[in-house]
Amino acid sequence: MDAPIKRLIAAIDTPDAARARELIGAVGPHCGLIKLGLEIFSALGPAAFEAPLPCPVFLDVKLHDIPNTVAGAVRALLPLRPAMLTIHAAGGGAMIEAARKAAGSADHRPLILAVTVLTSIDARDLAATGIADDPCAQVLRLAHLALASGADGLVCSADEIAVLRDEFGPAPILVVPGIRPAGSDVGDQARIATPQDAIARGASYIVVGRPITAAADPAAAAAAIAGSIT
Numbered sequence: 582m583d584a585p586i587k588r589l590i591a592a593i594d595t596p597d598a599a600r601a602r603e604l605i606g607a608v609g610p611h612c613g614l615i616k617l618g619l620e621i622f623s624a625l626g627p628a629a630f631e632a633p634l635p636c637p638v639f640l641d642v643k644l645h646d647i648p649n650t651v652a653g654a655v656r657a658l659l660p661l662r663p664a665m666l667t668i669h670a671a672g673g674g675a676m677i678e679a680a681r682k683a684a685g686s687a688d689h690r691p692l693i694l695a696v697t698v699l700t701s702i703d704a705r706d707l708a709a710t711g712i713a714d715d716p717c718a719q720v721l722r723l724a725h726l727a728l729a730s731g732a733d734g735l736v737c738s739a740d741e742i743a744v745l746r747d748e749f750g751p752a753p754i755l756v757v758p759g760i761r762p763a764g765s766d767v768g769d770q771a772r773i774a775t776p777q778d779a780i781a782r783g784a785s786y787i788v789v790g791r792p793i794t795a796a797a798d799p800a801a802a803a804a805a806i807a808g809s810i811t
């Protein structure tokens with residue numbers, strides 16, 4: 582029998598190589614993927630991939646630039662063999678198409694995930710950027726653009742999962758950050774849900790950072806979250 586898919590992605594958000602190694606060793610066994618993001622990649626660059634990696638890597642650098650530049654960045658990242666790679670859907674259809682094309686067609690190519698509306702943004706923040714629609718409507722608009730332009734999946738909050746599943750069905754990969762186990766600090770996140778709620782609504786994966794990395798025992802925190810969604 583196939584092992585169940587591990588739907589927990591731990592965000593290893595630290596600029597410190599030794600701390601990252603420690604966290605990856607502790608939480609890796611409980612995760613489907615680990616996420617290396619802007620903090621560690623800005624500090625270490627490709628050397629961030631030199632730690633022993635117990636599971637596939639989601640490289641979250643949220644590319645957002647003109648199509649030619651994004652395509653070049655995607656190609657430059659391919660030797661690191663990330664399993665997933667983020668771009669911003671707001672970069673537009675040509676940029677998304679260029680990223681997807683640059684990812685190539687090898688079996689091990691990275692899945693291109695389009696970030697829709699950041700989970701730290703609420704309706705008021707969105708209005709301040711000139712978008713009068715609520716976050717859900719904007720996520721839906723960007724999701725149509727991203728999927729029509731070749732993205733493999735989307736990054737969204739748990740609030741939009743039901744609408745996206747109604748619109749696009751089970752196929753698109755939905756990666757959902759803004760996850761907060763009951764009682765944990767919300768921090769700078771605005772659109773949040775518990776791990777169990779996000780999975781019940783149809784998330785393919787949940788992304789969890791500080792509730793794991795700031796815990797006294799990150800391995801136990803990751804194990805508890807992973808256990809609560811299987």
Ligand SMILES: O=C(O)c1cc(=O)[nH]c(=O)n1[C@@H]1O[C@H](COP(=O)(O)O)[C@@H](O)[C@H]1O
Nearest residue numbers: 592618698699700736758759788789790791
């Ligand atoms: O692309 C992401 O992973 C992402 C998109 C988004 O809309 N919101 C969001 O929080 N993230 C990332 O998910 C992680 C969430 O971390 P915590 O808030 O500490 O759980 C961070 O690494 C963010 O960079």
